[in-house]
Amino acid sequence: MNVLHFITSFFTDGAHWSGYDGIPTRLLEHLQYSLEALGLAALIGLPVGLVTGHYGKGGNTLTLIATAARALPTFGLLVLIVIIAGFGMLPVMIPLVVLAVPPILVTTYEAVRSVDRSPVDAARGIGMSETRILLQAELPVALPLILGGLRSAAIQIVSTATIAAYVGLGGLGRYIVDGLYQHDYEKVVGGATLVAAMALTTLGIFWALGRVAVSPGVRRAG
Amino acid sequence: MRISGLTGQAQRAGIEARHTPAARLKHNRSRLSPQQSELGWSRAGGNGQTRRVFGVLIRIDSVTKRYPDGTVAVDRLSLEIPDRAITVLVGPSGCGKTTTLRMINRMVEPSEGTIWIDGQDSRRQPVNTLRRSMGYVIQNAGLFQHRTIVDNIATVPRLLGWSKDRARSRARELMERVGLDASLARRYPYQLSGGQQQRVGVARALAADPPVLLMDEPFSAVDPVVRKGLQDELLRIQDELGKTIVFVTHDIDEAVKLGTMVAVLRTGGRLAQYAPPADLLSNPADAFVEDFLGADRGIRRLSFFSAAGLDLLTAPIVAVDATAEQIARAAQGAPYLLVTGIDGKPLGWSEPGALTAGSVDTGRLLSYGRPFVAGEDSLRSALDCAVLSPAGWAVAVDGEGRATGVISQTAIAEAIRGAHEAAPGVGGTTGAGEPKALR
Numbered sequence: 001m002n003v004l005h006f007i008t009s010f011f012t013d014g015a016h017w018s019g020y021d022g023i024p025t026r027l028l029e030h031l032q033y034s035l036e037a038l039g040l041a042a043l044i045g046l047p048v049g050l051v052t053g054h055y056g057k058g059g060n061t062l063t064l065i066a067t068a069a070r071a072l073p074t075f076g077l078l079v080l081i082v083i084i085a086g087f088g089m090l091p092v093m094i095p096l097v098v099l100a101v102p103p104i105l106v107t108t109y110e111a112v113r114s115v116d117r118s119p120v121d122a123a124r125g126i127g128m129s130e131t132r133i134l135l136q137a138e139l140p141v142a143l144p145l146i147l148g149g150l151r152s153a154a155i156q157i158v159s160t161a162t163i164a165a166y167v168g169l170g171g172l173g174r175y176i177v178d179g180l181y182q183h184d185y186e187k188v189v190g191g192a193t194l195v196a197a198m199a200l201t202t203l204g205i206f207w208a209l210g211r212v213a214v215s216p217g218v219r220r221a222g
Numbered sequence: 223m224r225i226s227g228l229t230g231q232a233q234r235a236g237i238e239a240r241h242t243p244a245a246r247l248k249h250n251r252s253r254l255s256p257q258q259s260e261l262g263w264s265r266a267g268g269n270g271q272t273r274r275v276f277g278v279l280i281r282i283d284s285v286t287k288r289y290p291d292g293t294v295a296v297d298r299l300s301l302e303i304p305d306r307a308i309t310v311l312v313g314p315s316g317c318g319k320t321t322t323l324r325m326i327n328r329m330v331e332p333s334e335g336t337i338w339i340d341g342q343d344s345r346r347q348p349v350n351t352l353r354r355s356m357g358y359v360i361q362n363a364g365l366f367q368h369r370t371i372v373d374n375i376a377t378v379p380r381l382l383g384w385s386k387d388r389a390r391s392r393a394r395e396l397m398e399r400v401g402l403d404a405s406l407a408r409r410y411p412y413q414l415s416g417g418q419q420q421r422v423g424v425a426r427a428l429a430a431d432p433p434v435l436l437m438d439e440p441f442s443a444v445d446p447v448v449r450k451g452l453q454d455e456l457l458r459i460q461d462e463l464g465k466t467i468v469f470v471t472h473d474i475d476e477a478v479k480l481g482t483m484v485a486v487l488r489t490g491g492r493l494a495q496y497a498p499p500a501d502l503l504s505n506p507a508d509a510f511v512e513d514f515l516g517a518d519r520g521i522r523r524l525s526f527f528s529a530a531g532l533d534l535l536t537a538p539i540v541a542v543d544a545t546a547e548q549i550a551r552a553a554q555g556a557p558y559l560l561v562t563g564i565d566g567k568p569l570g571w572s573e574p575g576a577l578t579a580g581s582v583d584t585g586r587l588l589s590y591g592r593p594f595v596a597g598e599d600s601l602r603s604a605l606d607c608a609v610l611s612p613a614g615w616a617v618a619v620d621g622e623g624r625a626t627g628v629i630s631q632t633a634i635a636e637a638i639r640g641a642h643e644a645a646p647g648v649g650g651t652t653g654a655g656e657p658k659a660l661r
């Protein structure tokens with residue numbers, strides 16, 4: 001029995017396509033966890049990264065925090081929060097956000113820092129406010145790198161959101177956890193395939209986003 | 223008379239400059255087109271004090287800048303920057319030119335002293351309002367690479383709240399003014415050459431029609447040919463728009479070419495000399511300025527004298543089809559004869575004896591080098607032509623390229639001596655002296 005066989009039989013089994021344990025439900029759940037975690041992480045990482053990058057201060061502190069956050073074992077954090085706060089969304093969200101903030105924060109900071117100083121100097125010289133300089137002179141040029149940071153955060157979240165299954169929640173992790181428990185390898189492989197497909201889709205979405213959001217002047221100049 | 227008022231002010235500004243008010247007056251006027259000078263007179267006469275046309279717009283009043291690390295970049299600098307003229311700050315690297323310029327729009331705050339803009343303390347108005355009233359051009363143009371050319375230029379009008387359409391049509395207008403083809407409007411900066419980008423930078427600075435333009439080594443990153451084009455363009459724009467321009471450069475030739483007034487700074491941000499370029503070349507205040515001006519300042523100073531007053535000889539000119547008689551008459555007292563075509567354009571020099579009457583063999587003529595335009599060029603050009611010519615004589619031509627006369631090196635040298643005597647300080651007030659850099 002090879003992996004391909006597992007995959008075909010998993011996806012051709014009609015029972016896997018409906019009900020509360022069906023693929024659409026699990027996909028939607030997974031998507032929901034991922035989007036929520038990414039949204040939260042971006043809400044923290046983007047503003048902090050943009051502002052520190054703009055003023056060029058706090059870079060060392062940021063790197064320190066990011067390194068520390070990366071060193072935290074995701075699963076350990078999950079267990080810890082379950083012990084402290086009990087089951088629910090919190091033990092899933094906190095590890096995912098902790099995972100995603102560092103790449104967003106650090107790349108955003110670096111992206112803004114790396115923007116050529118002369119247009120920024122010109123922007124200040126012609127009387128743009130600091131907020132405008134950040135949003136109209138720095139952000140559009142830093143955008144490709146910032147999107148890169150968001151993309152790697154998103155991919156990490158998508159693959160790690162499987163941990164939700166450990167605390168009794170849904171998502172694609174269900175197939176993997178349940179499959180391992182039931183020795184149903186078809187399910188394990190099917191779940192893993194879905195996670196991989198979702199990660200690839202994420203890549204595609206970010207590529208498209210880059211095409212739409214990044215100015216041709218920046219895209220081709222870089 | 224308003225103009226003499228300016229002269230007085232400029233006189234005070236030029237602490238170490240020594241020359242006559244009349245010369246200075248002439249100089250300041252020379253940069254303005256006749257039309258603008260007229261405007262200046264009539265406005266001053268009609269509106270009295272309401273609109274200052276020839277006043278001092280920016281006054282730097284014993285300003286010191288000490289950076290947090292203790293570096294004194296500018297030391298008790300006082301400078302009166304005249305309205306509607308190009309004032310150049312020049313000096314060696316690190317002498318505080320950029321710092322001085324950036325204090326004017328408060329990108330750098332002075333540690334001591336005050337900068338007065340049109341009679342008002344620059345700290346009195348909100349910093350961004352101040353900056354929007356001053357165009358700002360920097361070395362590598364500093365264009366926004368995510369914006370098209372037209373939107374780059376429209377930046378300040380947009381900041382001032384203009385509608386997108388109005389700002390864009392204004393931007394297109396400016397593209398034309400700075401010599402950019404309209405087809406470039408939708409391009410992005412990376413699709414432009416360095417020289418074109420610099421033009422966009424100038425257009426962006428001019429977009430909201432600010433009275434003041436601050437330029438920090440705007441042309442130093444482009445090759446000499448493009449730079450010359452940009453300089454000529456700036457002079458033309460200045461003639462048309464009459465901005466108050468503060469221009470930073472470390473290139474003394476650029477300073478002499480562009481400046482109505484030139485401030486030479488020495489390391490440590492102290493003013494070494496503040497004078498019109500012709501004065502600078504003729505009367506450097508000290509060894510530092512003299513050294514900074516370079517070895518050939520005597521020759522360069524000749525750019526300020528017009529070749530119009532030269533005594534041109536027409537006798538030694540003969541046409542290709544000249545008769546033996548004509549040749550013989552022309553040869554009296556001239557070692558060489560200039561042969562011209564039927565159209566009057568110069569062909570070359572020849573010794574009279576080598577000429578065959580009726581039809582000269584043009585292949586045997588000596589090259590005449592390069593002619594100078596009698597009404598337009600400077601003594602420097604005329605001298606250069608004489609030096610380049612194998613015969614040692616310069617050929618003068620009119621606007622159409624027809625020979626109008628010839629003159630020997632010796633005669634030019636005499637004219638130079640005469641011009642210097644007539645104008646010991648500046649270019650002088652009579653004859654060949656017009657204190658404006660000519661070609």
Ligand SMILES: Nc1ncnc2c1ncn2[C@@H]1O[C@H](COP(=O)(O)OP(=O)(O)OP(=O)(O)O)[C@@H](O)[C@H]1O
Pocket residue numbers: 289290291293294295314315316317318319320321322472
């Ligand atoms: N932000 C700063 N902090 C500390 N010192 C500075 C700062 N900016 C400039 N300086 C110092 O002040 C002095 C004048 O600098 P400035 O940039 O005004 O010189 P400049 O005449 O424009 O030189 P260049 O021709 O090289 O551009 C230099 O010694 C420079 O090192």
Ligand SMILES: [Mg+2]
Pocket residue numbers: 319320321
């Ligand atoms: Mg500088």
